Amino acid sequence: EDQVTQSPEALRLQEGESSSLNCSYTVSGLRGLFWYRQDPGKGPEFLFTLYSAGEEKEKERLKATLTKKESFLHITAPKPEDSATYLCAVQAPNSGGSNYKLTFGKGTLLTVNP
């Protein structure tokens, strides 16, 4: 069974203090790894997709990287508006190849203080 573990569960940063969030995964074969941002009372908002080890994607202050066992979401010089829960999810094919469901981690609650 596919598993996704995110750490830390919660992270408090001062504005401008860079850090990284971790997503470790166990799958039989990775089709894609997805990062989402979720604000309170809202649905997950898509950020990045990573497909193969070594791949990197960037968007403003966020940079996602992927290895064969884990992904990191690096946050550079965060601002208070970056405060949210960050979710990691994997998509892996089953033996029939028809599996497109996302398996989520529990998320990391990021708080950036001004």
Added chain:
Amino acid sequence: EAGVTQFPSHSVIEKGQTVTLRCDPISGHDNLYWYRRVMGKEIKFLLHFVKESKQDESGMPNNRFLAERTGGTYSTLKVQPAELEDSGVYFCASSLWSGQPQHFGDGTRLSIL
């Protein structure tokens, strides 16, 4: 472009009653997914439609849950009869192709009393 919309945003019902949740995907998206998050747990997959066909319903918890997508547009998820453990937030997502990023609605918060 309008996003995924879900209705209602919040529903409170008593145990044993029936509730129907609705999801309108992004226009043109053939793939529609239902997920659920119960308190303290991660978001979990329920089922996947491609147009009007159920591609994968491996996450449906039991036969009290019925999902439909007549005509391949909007989808409904009916819970009948509702039990206390069905409480949670039900999310719908859609994508153009099966392997593309899934875009989520804001969910329906379901409370069973």
